[in-house]
Amino acid sequence: MSRVRRTQQQRRESAEAALVAAAAELVIESGVRSLTLARVGERAGYSRGIVTHHFGSKQGLIDALARALQEGFVPGLADKPPGLDRLLALIDGYLGALAHSSAAGHAFLLLWSEAVTTTELGPTFRERDSAFRDDIAKDVAAGIAEGTIRDTVRPEAVAVAIVGQLRGIGMQRLLDKDAVDIERLRPEVTEQWRRALSAEGQ
Structure with a gap:
């Protein structure tokens, strides 16, 4: 049975959603001061490099997190x-x-x-x-x-x-x-x- 291949956009959206969810979990557990790109990547099952690729910086991740939580x-x-x-x-x-x-x-x-x-x-x-x-x-x-x-x-x-x-x-x-x-x-x-x-x- 063949698997349906996801588009690049779908993979990107899935990765970003997983990273934002991981960031939210870490904020609840330890607060924003302990939030690092490496910890977010590890929690979501990705590398720090992937987090940087998607959000650019910790500030970019925080901005995305705030918007995702409120939307x-x-x-x-x-x-x-x-x-x-x-x-x-x-x-x-x-x-x-x-x-x-x-x-x-x-x-x-x-x-x-x-x-x-x-x-x-x-x-x-x-x-x-x-x-x-x-x-x-x-x-x-x-x-x-x-x-x-x-x-x-x-x-x-x-x-x-x-x-x-x-x-x-x-x-x-x-x-x-x-x-x-x-x-x-x-x-x-x-x-x-x-x-x-x-x-x-x-």
């Missing part, structure tokens, strides 16, 4: 038009992802917290947080334009508040999983934002 964290948003419904789905979906305690979510929050004191992480996570806030602000602006969100709120301020709350809940769960029941918290947080932003009854 698709809340599935299904791409199908929703910007506005209040999409924003509430983002909040609910983000908390749902935290509740499942995935390795990706765990690694992202660890990296995010280390970005405050680790020079090599700062630029990457400032960019990721800026993109997250911009995405939320666009939903708020679209909701104002369509009349579902009050026109007295400032999109940028709402974005800062939502990111702060979601990241804060995630960090609390990381520190003490048993103290933060996200499944019970999830509908309350989503409803709080619906009431705070909704144009109904204003």
Whole structure:
């Protein structure tokens, strides 16, 4: 029985996914300071040279890791038009992802917290947080334009508040999983934002 040969692009994508997964595992185990290209390659079953070939440097690997961990964290948003419904789905979906305690979510929050004191992480996570806030602000602006969100709120301020709350809940769960029941918290947080932003009854 003949085996189907994978294309070069498929092999590249498979190798990069394995290397990123290995990097996430090492971050969870030992933190970003102990992350080296050699350790990532060894964990994934490749050489250090392969890691360098794909990412160029440790900084390139960290950038790729941060993006991979955040992309698709809340599935299904791409199908929703910007506005209040999409924003509430983002909040609910983000908390749902935290509740499942995935390795990706765990690694992202660890990296995010280390970005405050680790020079090599700062630029990457400032960019990721800026993109997250911009995405939320666009939903708020679209909701104002369509009349579902009050026109007295400032999109940028709402974005800062939502990111702060979601990241804060995630960090609390990381520190003490048993103290933060996200499944019970999830509908309350989503409803709080619906009431705070909704144009109904204003």
